[in-house]
Amino acid sequence: MENRKEKKSQSKRGLWKPEEDLILKNYVETYGEGNWATVSKRSGLMRGGKSCRLRWKNYLRPNIKRGGMSKEEEDLIFRMHKLLGNRWSLIAGRLPGRTDNEVKNYWNTHLNKKSLLGRKRKTIDSNNQHNDNMEDNHIENQDSKKPRQAHDSDHHPIFNTTDGFDLDGNKQEKDDESAAAWMERAVRFFNYEYDLDYEMVGTPLMMHPDYSNFVFDEEPFTSYTDPFVLFEAFGTADCDVGLGIQSFLP
DNA sequence: AAATAGCTCAACCGCGTACAA
DNA sequence: GTTGTACGCGGTTGAGCTATT
Secondary structure, eight states, rough: OHHHHHHHHHHSSSOOOOOHHHHHHHHHHHHSSSSGGGHHHHHHOOOOOHHHHHIIIIIISSSSSHHHHHHHHHHHHHHHHHHSSOOOHHHHSSSSOOOHOOOOOOOOIIIIIHHHHHHHHHHSSSSOOOHHHHHOOOOOOOOSSOOOOHHHHHOGGGGSSSOOOOOSSSSSOOOHHHHHHHHHHHHHHHHHHHHOOOGGSSSOOOGSSSGGGGSSSSOOGGGGHHHHHHHHHSHHHHHHHHHHTTOOOO
């Protein structure tokens, strides 16, 4: 413990200087990525391994894309976030050259505001009680200092069904019954995610009396069942949500 | 021109997980 | 099964920049 404290205080902190970047770059080119704990010893950098790893991953790595997000990237982040929550590394994985840190910052400084404004504006419940609760809940979540709790989507039935609905991206024709089952699960998922009312959780939205008062933002609902996004979330082996749903695939 | 409020984003921290001994 | 180590992730902080008064 004492050792760890000592080590910490010895590590240089704060912004990286160009000469430090150069040293780190040379180090990685010589020794390769990994073994970050030994970087300071071998390279002479007075930085902790974590700091070096982060600097490499976010700024020095080849093919890092700098500069503002395109409209397409912004749109994808928005959609993926709706689906996956704050899983920045997963979202960043679908944006070549972008890092999880960048996506997270972009969300917090740009898209999160839009999201909150949008929610306030876009629901049409006449008494507006749900709207306020939704926003409060969201802000409360954002302010939480706790480590990431499981996202609602982790446990939602849409990711845990056992009806064998085919989502493996093999371009199989979906019959009407399967499509209907899919849609129902999707509807239930969004009902759950927005957390409109705890009593509604698990209740098929179509059957709920409040259904007529609810809209999914200003886009048609189908945009959130965008096949690309759904495939990305459910159909890829490197996606932990995908792994969940893949477990019941044939 | 100076003060200050607001915003952005690089960097840090703590926790969880994987893996080896 | 336990412990130690390395790594990755998401939440948070704060320095520096910009806009406003």
